[in-house]
Amino acid sequence: MTNVTPLVDRSHLMRTYPDPPVTFVRGQGCRLMDTSGRWYLDFLSGLGVCSLGHAHPRVTQAVSNQASQLVHVSNLFGNLVAPEVAATLDRLITAGAAGVEGRIFFANSGAEANECAIKLARRWGAPERHVVLSAYGSFHGRTLATLAATGQPSKQEPFQPLPQGFRHVAFDDLAALEAAMDPDVVAAVILEPLQGEGGVVCASEGYLAAVRQLCDDRGILMILDEVQSGLARTGEWFGFQHSRIIPDIVTMAKALGNGFPIGACWARDEVAQAFRQGDHASTFGGQPLATAAARETLAVMEEVKAPERAASAGALLRDSLKGLPYVTLVRGEGLLLAMVLERDRAREVTAAALARGLVVNAVTPDAVRLAPPLIVSDAEIAEAIDLLRDSIGEAFS
Ligand SMILES: Cc1ncc(COP(=O)(O)O)c(C=O)c1O
CATH class of the missing domain: 3.90.1150.10 (Aspartate Aminotransferase, domain 1)
Structure with missing residues (x-):
């Protein structure tokens, strides 16, 4: 152990983050x-x-074992790990929702998981319905489409013009959402069950269930962004499970690999079918190393009743x-x-x-x-x- 803090030369990193107080x-x-x-x-x-x-020793060991066995094969070929993790996630998401089954697309981050959700909703709604509604104060990522969905004008302004087809309403305001839900053009509503980056803001009791009902009534998809709230953090496997509903699409990332980069987009079978072969892909998505990290993370989470x-x-x-x-x-x-x-x-x-x-x-x-x-x-x-x-x-x- 040394008492001297080495100077870290950060001059070759882009200045997207403030200077860190600690390394x-x-x-x-x-x-x-x-x-x-x-x-x-x-x-x-x-x-x-x-x-x-x-x-975590179990996750470290699993990553190390997998790294010494098989890291990457591309999605032109199969691997044994991704299907197993997809089945586990489907079980955890649909627990308590009798008769519902879904499918997973693996990505590498939260933004990519949401990008997949947005593309899937557009494919599902095409050709007429393409608009995605989201809430002010939300955060869905930094790619251009997820930034367009993010309801924070200050983050969007420097990057105008953003992709079209995103509209925002006040969070936790059912009347505002209902007024914006034009079934002729709206494909989906994307919400965080609890706005994390927006300040850890919960919706009122009954809000998500009411949104579910509105989506059902108008044939609009309900996407829940569980990138921050998912995977046990809020006291249920997923934040929406506090409301006893099942969304059409669920996205997750952060905790899925306990630090190893991996994201996932789940959709109910009927919705997932909107994607045809070749519609979406990711070089690294669902490869053995990341999914081995997720497999062990989920196994430990289940064992410790996270x-x-x-x-x-x-x-x-x-x-x-x-x-x-x-x-x-x-x-x-x-x-x-x-x-x-x-x-x-x-x-x-x-x-x-x-x-x-x-x-x-x-x-x-x-x-x-x-x-x-x-x-x-x-x-x-x-x-x-x-x-x-x-x-x-x-x-x-
Ligand atoms: C709710 C939510 N969605 C999406 C993202 C974007 O995730 P990533 O930074 O992995 O792209 C975040 C990140 O904080 C988030 O909190």
């Missing part, structure tokens, strides 16, 4: 180590990605956060939470927390996001709360 070199469970050998408690898990914690753990640890974290000074509200579900502060001090709290060895993120000017690994212990939650109390104290002093 990490190692991770173990809920802990991260920086270049000076200092350990941090990670309450962000790489933005909801490393749900089983860093360097949704239950997210629900119980989430309840403890939520209650503890509510007791902190200057916290006016705690939003979110399971282990995807945001503590809302009395004033716009989220950046100051986040910086003070990092200085104390706790990783969190200022998701909006007044809200700090917490998304620890789902394996977080009660003792680690208590430790984080102590660090947050001190950090808030400093930021509000």
Whole structure:
């Protein structure tokens, strides 16, 4: 272990990200180590990605085994892993939805999973119906189509003109959505069950079920973007399962490979059939290495009952956060939470927390996001709360 922080030359990287306050070199469970050998408690898990914690031995072993056996064969040929992971995901998505079966397309990221969903909806609705409705405050990715779906004009402005056929309505406003659902042109509605990047904002109870009903009534597809909320984070395998509905298309990514890049788009059989051979493809999508990471991640998640753990640890974290000074509200579900502060001090709290060895993120000017690994212990939650109390104290002093 060294006490000297090496200077990292970042001059050859594009300047799309702010200069990082810390550079990490190692991770173990809920802990991260920086270049000076200092350990941090990670309450962000790489933005909801490393749900089983860093360097999970089972996932590490599975990736290593697969890497020594077969990494890539292209989609001109079969591999044994992708069909297995597709079957597991289909089982988890359709649990509780009798008679529903679906199919998976594997991609490499959340944006690509959503790109697949958007293309599928357009193919399904073609030639007349091509419009995709989404919500203000949403985040669906940074490719041109997913940026067009993202309901954040400030992110879109520098890249105009964006692809056509995207319209936005207020989130959690059923009347606004209903008014925009013109069945002559609208193919699909895409929503996050809980807006993550928008500030960890939940819809009111009954909203998703009502959207499902409207989509059924008008023959419009319901796409749920579970890239951040999916795979046990909110206390169910998927966020929509809190509402006891089944969407037509579901996208996921972040936690699927516990850090290994992989995304997926699931669609009900009848909808998936709209894609003909050659309509969509991805060189790396569904290849053995990434899907081996996903297979083991899902196996461990099932064994440790990750949704239950997210629900119980989430309840403890939520209650503890509510007791902190200057916290006016705690939003979110399971282990995807945001503590809302009395004033716009989220950046100051986040910086003070990092200085104390706790990783969190200022998701909006007044809200700090917490998304620890789902394996977080009660003792680690208590430790984080102590660090947050001190950090808030400093930021509000
Ligand atoms: C809900 C949601 N959809 C899509 C994305 C884009 O995922 P990726 O960055 O893997 O392309 C994100 C990323 O934060 C997300 O939170």
